Amino acid sequence: MTAVKLKGTFSKTERDSNGLEGISHDLVKNEFSRYLVVGMVEQHKVTKEPGEAPIPTARFVAIEVARGDDEEVARALLDRARKGRGLGNIADTLFTAAREDFDFDGPQPEIEGQQELRLGADGEHEVPPPSGEELMAERAEAKAVKPTTDPFTPGGDAA
Numbered sequence: 001m002t003a004v005k006l007k008g009t010f011s012k013t014e015r016d017s018n019g020l021e022g023i024s025h026d027l028v029k030n031e032f033s034r035y036l037v038v039g040m041v042e043q044h045k046v047t048k049e050p051g052e053a054p055i056p057t058a059r060f061v062a063i064e065v066a067r068g069d070d071e072e073v074a075r076a077l078l079d080r081a082r083k084g085r086g087l088g089n090i091a092d093t094l095f096t097a098a099r100e101d102f103d104f105d106g107p108q109p110e111i112e113g114q115q116e117l118r119l120g121a122d123g124e125h126e127v128p129p130p131s132g133e134e135l136m137a138e139r140a141e142a143k144a145v146k147p148t149t150d151p152f153t154p155g156g157d158a159a
Contacts (some may be wrong), residue, residue: 007044007059019064036074039063 010018020027023035044059066074079089130138 002053003055005047005055005057006041007057010060017060017062019062023065036066036071036078037063038066038070038074 015021020037026033026035040061040063041058042061044057046054046056048054075090079091082088082090
């Protein structure tokens, strides 16, 4: 699959085509919010490096935020387009699922006297220490992973 870059600015003469300006305050204030948009793009340029596939850069000719009933229509169009590419509905992706629907098992900062909690579909609950069986299973999984070259260590492996 070929990468496609996006040109991120409108010129001063094209600003009336930038419907995102209407939500600029919200984009600053709510860093995790997402907005459905409808837009039109055209080719801005194509970059070609020797021995590599050409990489197109598209630029928005016009973009508008879908609001109200239009948001529902835009979501249906997005889902239909994704289905045509063999993908699921946007609402079914990790990026739009509610945070409480997932367990976060990654490393957490230790605070003295704090019990380890896990956030899951059933809310926060205490997590018992791992059993020896769990530790051995994790170790076996880690050993089963095929080492790959670590790009940060010349000649090293990431294990």
